[in-house]
Amino acid sequence: MKILYAIQGTGNGHLSRARDIIPILQKKGELDLLVSGIQADVTLPYPVKYKFGGLSFIFGKKGGVDLKETFKRSDFSQLISEIKQVPVEEYDLVINDFEPVTAWACLLKRKECISLSHQAAVLHKHAPKPKQYDLFGKTILKNYAPVTAKYGFHFQEYGKNIFTPVIRKEIRDIKPENHGHYTVYLPAYSDKKIIKILSEFKDIQWWVFSKHNKEVYVEDNIMICPINNETFIKSMATAEGILCGAGFETPAEALFLNKKLLVIPMKNQFEQQCNAAALKTMGIPVIKSLKKKHIPIIEEWIKSEDRIEVNYPDTTEKIIDTIFELHSPLLNKQPPLEKTDIRPLWKLKEIF
Numbered sequence: 001m002k003i004l005y006a007i008q009g010t011g012n013g014h015l016s017r018a019r020d021i022i023p024i025l026q027k028k029g030e031l032d033l034l035v036s037g038i039q040a041d042v043t044l045p046y047p048v049k050y051k052f053g054g055l056s057f058i059f060g061k062k063g064g065v066d067l068k069e070t071f072k073r074s075d076f077s078q079l080i081s082e083i084k085q086v087p088v089e090e091y092d093l094v095i096n097d098f099e100p101v102t103a104w105a106c107l108l109k110r111k112e113c114i115s116l117s118h119q120a121a122v123l124h125k126h127a128p129k130p131k132q133y134d135l136f137g138k139t140i141l142k143n144y145a146p147v148t149a150k151y152g153f154h155f156q157e158y159g160k161n162i163f164t165p166v167i168r169k170e171i172r173d174i175k176p177e178n179h180g181h182y183t184v185y186l187p188a189y190s191d192k193k194i195i196k197i198l199s200e201f202k203d204i205q206w207w208v209f210s211k212h213n214k215e216v217y218v219e220d221n222i223m224i225c226p227i228n229n230e231t232f233i234k235s236m237a238t239a240e241g242i243l244c245g246a247g248f249e250t251p252a253e254a255l256f257l258n259k260k261l262l263v264i265p266m267k268n269q270f271e272q273q274c275n276a277a278a279l280k281t282m283g284i285p286v287i288k289s290l291k292k293k294h295i296p297i298i299e300e301w302i303k304s305e306d307r308i309e310v311n312y313p314d315t316t317e318k319i320i321d322t323i324f325e326l327h328s329p330l331l332n333k334q335p336p337l338e339k340t341d342i343r344p345l346w347k348l349k350e351i352f
Helices: 013-026 067-073 076-085 100-108 135-143 191-198 229-237 249-256 270-281 292-303 316-327
Strands: 002-008 030-036 050-052 093-097 114-117 149-153 182-185 206-210 217-219 222-226 241-245 260-264
Touching: 002 013, 002 100, 013 030, 013 093, 013 249, 013 316, 030 100, 076 100, 093 100, 093 316, 114 316, 135 270, 149 316, 182 229, 191 206, 191 222, 191 292, 206 229, 229 249, 241 249, 241 292, 249 260, 260 270, 260 292
Parallel strands: 002 030, 002 093, 030 050, 093 114, 114 149, 182 206, 182 241, 206 222, 241 260
Antiparallel strands: 217 222
């Protein structure tokens, strides 16, 4: 069986999760990997057959997605070319983690595309949503990578085919300790902004992992580190608490390690707003931005001993077995393609 696993390369979460999923897929057949997008600091220890620019969101330095820079760096003619050239029809099964090139190629060639992603769960009708309705953000999330079947990961099992997070083996195997420091990962903020706020807490040792700096340096009680997978895992596992964006993998891993958690969702990022809403229902403190007015909340969080208990069993292989049982054409159990509510952001038929 020929399998294509397509992975979103914007941010680190998708590639981190893929490290645990790839070995399972390799046992199922002949596996090829496709990665599209930029802005990731994590690499895969596996050969990638297809590498595309895709359609990436660019992190800013003021707490959100830089829409101007995102549009500036987006090459739609290249994206169309990539969609046309990826040979999805050569594969028996296409599994997609929020990757647009393969998703649109499957749509155009009427090929089944199976979503195995966090985004598949975010849009579920029972998954928590922010109070402020974001039509533009929801439209982007729905149409960015259209698929025919959805299997999703979320902080809790909100409905059918929604599962608890994939916790990578590196995290599952580590023994958590508490060395008293706090780990920080806020890629949408500049180092200068982070230092300005965190320097208010002079008795706390902060380990800040920076997307904007390639060298380690220390400023009073704050250490700025470039992003390194092993160092980041060690820092999280030995931290008192973790301050991060409202992505998916880092908060999920923090919860699994039973660490105190405080999140700041990125602006102009509907998915993170949804994640923040879900975490808030679980009792996790959320602040809207890294501003001085929120210093009292950060201080209260530091003083708090509250930790949220979660149960995230390792069910990844079982989930993938289910996907193959239902969707593998070689097992003759494949149901008819589900109708997917796809409302393209542009009229692809006119472009092609």
